[in-house]
Amino acid sequence: MSLQIITQHTTDGVNARALANDVDAQTLDLEGLERIDLNFPKFTDGRAFSQAFVLRRRGFTGDIRAHGDVLIDQLLQMQRSGFSSAVLRDDQDAAHGEKLLSHYKAFYQGDAVQHVPHFAQAA
Amino acid sequence: MYQYTAFDSEFVKARAAQYRDQLTRNLAGKLADDDFRPLRLQNGWYVQRYAPMLRVAVPYGELNSAQLRVLSKIARDYDTPSAELLNQAQTAQDKIGGIDAPSLVTNCGHFTTRQNVQFNWIPLDKSADVMELLATVNLHGIQTSGNCIRNITSDERAGIAVDEEVDPRPYAEVLRQWSTLHPEFAYLPRKFKIAITGANEDRAAIEWHDIGLRLIRDDEGNVGFKIYVGGGMGRTPITGSVIREFLPWNQIINYLEAVVRVYNGWGRRDNIYKARIKILVKAEGQRYFDEVEAEYERILESGAHHTIPQVELDRVSACFVMPPVDVVSDEAQEKAEQALVAQAKADKEFTRWLQQNVTSHQNPGLRVVTLSFKRLGQAPGDATADQLATAADLADQFSSGEVRVNHDQNLVLPWVRIDQLADLYQAAKAAGFARANVHLLTDMIACPGGDYCALANARSLPIAAAITERYQDLDELFDLGDIDLHISGCINSCGHHHSGHIGILGVDKDGQEWYQVTLGGSDGSFLSGPAKAGKVVGPSFAAAEVVDVVEAVLDVYRDKRETHETFARTLNRVGFDVFKAAANSARNTTARAS
Numbered sequence: 001m002s003l004q005i006i007t008q009h010t011t012d013g014v015n016a017r018a019l020a021n022d023v024d025a026q027t028l029d030l031e032g033l034e035r036i037d038l039n040f041p042k043f044t045d046g047r048a049f050s051q052a053f054v055l056r057r058r059g060f061t062g063d064i065r066a067h068g069d070v071l072i073d074q075l076l077q078m079q080r081s082g083f084s085s086a087v088l089r090d091d092q093d094a095a096h097g098e099k100l101l102s103h104y105k106a107f108y109q110g111d112a113v114q115h116v117p118h119f120a121q122a123a
Numbered sequence: 124m125y126q127y128t129a130f131d132s133e134f135v136k137a138r139a140a141q142y143r144d145q146l147t148r149n150l151a152g153k154l155a156d157d158d159f160r161p162l163r164l165q166n167g168w169y170v171q172r173y174a175p176m177l178r179v180a181v182p183y184g185e186l187n188s189a190q191l192r193v194l195s196k197i198a199r200d201y202d203t204p205s206a207e208l209l210n211q212a213q214t215a216q217d218k219i220g221g222i223d224a225p226s227l228v229t230n231c232g233h234f235t236t237r238q239n240v241q242f243n244w245i246p247l248d249k250s251a252d253v254m255e256l257l258a259t260v261n262l263h264g265i266q267t268s269g270n271c272i273r274n275i276t277s278d279e280r281a282g283i284a285v286d287e288e289v290d291p292r293p294y295a296e297v298l299r300q301w302s303t304l305h306p307e308f309a310y311l312p313r314k315f316k317i318a319i320t321g322a323n324e325d326r327a328a329i330e331w332h333d334i335g336l337r338l339i340r341d342d343e344g345n346v347g348f349k350i351y352v353g354g355g356m357g358r359t360p361i362t363g364s365v366i367r368e369f370l371p372w373n374q375i376i377n378y379l380e381a382v383v384r385v386y387n388g389w390g391r392r393d394n395i396y397k398a399r400i401k402i403l404v405k406a407e408g409q410r411y412f413d414e415v416e417a418e419y420e421r422i423l424e425s426g427a428h429h430t431i432p433q434v435e436l437d438r439v440s441a442c443f444v445m446p447p448v449d450v451v452s453d454e455a456q457e458k459a460e461q462a463l464v465a466q467a468k469a470d471k472e473f474t475r476w477l478q479q480n481v482t483s484h485q486n487p488g489l490r491v492v493t494l495s496f497k498r499l500g501q502a503p504g505d506a507t508a509d510q511l512a513t514a515a516d517l518a519d520q521f522s523s524g525e526v527r528v529n530h531d532q533n534l535v536l537p538w539v540r541i542d543q544l545a546d547l548y549q550a551a552k553a554a555g556f557a558r559a560n561v562h563l564l565t566d567m568i569a570c571p572g573g574d575y576c577a578l579a580n581a582r583s584l585p586i587a588a589a590i591t592e593r594y595q596d597l598d599e600l601f602d603l604g605d606i607d608l609h610i611s612g613c614i615n616s617c618g619h620h621h622s623g624h625i626g627i628l629g630v631d632k633d634g635q636e637w638y639q640v641t642l643g644g645s646d647g648s649f650l651s652g653p654a655k656a657g658k659v660v661g662p663s664f665a666a667a668e669v670v671d672v673v674e675a676v677l678d679v680y681r682d683k684r685e686t687h688e689t690f691a692r693t694l695n696r697v698g699f700d701v702f703k704a705a706a707n708s709a710r711n712t713t714a715r716a717s
Binding site: 044051071076100111 | 148270311
């Protein structure tokens, strides 16, 4: 699953719900939700990474979208944590961001997309 | 030591390439400084008082000689400011006054308490070149700074200590791999440090870490971890609390994932001084522990993907290749020991070196030797380009090409044959590494302080130099015995002043340097007792008073001690107040405390 990079967020009529950073992703009612919007108040505030991971672990298969201070250098971390779309901050270079998503061939640890770590794949 | 796999090497090279792209965009104005800062920090690049600082990761302190030579090359070729910058920096430093200070030093590496290596003068526009050079020998600066899981530290004698229950290195490596570029944990509330030991004696100060891990065996001999969480120094020194008495070894990643995930969600982000996990653990206590256990259960129920299979532990363990050290016959062993005794009788300095800088090894034919980087004329833990190269040569000649950077800012040679000790001593002496002061007063810990660091409130190195100068007499140092003297230039506590038997903390008052002295701290070693922060001795002292304060405190020790009683024990028995009074009596420029 590759992250969809969005430069302009539009309200598209899907059943979406914004989850604040201080709300436990474990408790959100997922019934009928098509998209969950998570927020980065600053790109250095990493709470939404864990929220996305927990939502995917709970089996949520809809869209998880990153909003706020979204920079191209964190897109890979977002994708691996379970985000499926990200609305870039205005000044970001989307084309370069696309390239950065495929910089690494593989990682050591498992994540929201590739559950098993490298060692389990090798073995 | 650990043999890097093709996967590891390729990964480090990819990281260097990623960094070059980020630096290029920053220098071209396409990546703003504020957006670049956290990225460069997670590659070890700070911008300090006068120049950038690079912190190179040394996983659990292990370096091979090829890596040391690259560090030497970096010191020689890159750790050089322009003449103008150096002149400007030195002029600014000279204006501080108050105490004699050594000049700023260039072309030099610096060993840190967390077993890393730092450089103080590399220009930022050369930083990507340096990362590529480091990657040629599998070195990097991944997560040596920033609010992420930092380089994992361990016992300097991991895998060779005679008091070891379980070799911690394979577990440290498994955790290094797990924490490296973890996508979810790159922007935690604050930095996150893990230390791991498998020995009875704690040489890694584990209770002073965000997570401290102790490998133990249960009654049936099964290996597991005792887990401490929430230790840390800084403004609020707290030692870790036990969150698990015994966790089966193969669950360690799953469990730490729970510890860090709950911290990521719950840790404070509104105040940098309250953002470490220690504050969360203190504030929430059992509620935090319960949530970690609940999250751990959810991780197990959802597949426990990071359970470590035995084959993986075996594979990683096999990467720690034992050097091909000859098995010494009993007869040769006895002969070598007799020769040592004879040599030691003839040479008092050699005896002292054997006593202080050499210790026993799991292999009876080998010894563990510490090269001391604590000597007159050089800052604690500093090594010039030439000294780094010489250390590499000594490692090749005497220690199967391996060294360890230790918590006390020295280098340890882990694989020295008993019949080569005398030759090593001569070579180390010629290189200036054989000062027999390991664990003694002058084997002090000091951060770079106000000479280099932008965070420092005061300089550490002139204080370290003044104490080193006063205590040059080895007879006196031996008489004083094992003493932990730790100096930090600010409350961030990189010099671990909280855990020193004698701690010195630089503070700033009205633009001037002052020093708070603490007594009775402990890193958690047998010598020092259970980990705890020292107590403050009254108002802070002027820079020029600090050496006299140290001397006054040591004089009380000499006066009050019982036979063979260490400083730490005497302080404990006689009590803080007697030492405090002596320290305060050394005030001559600051007002005497009432």
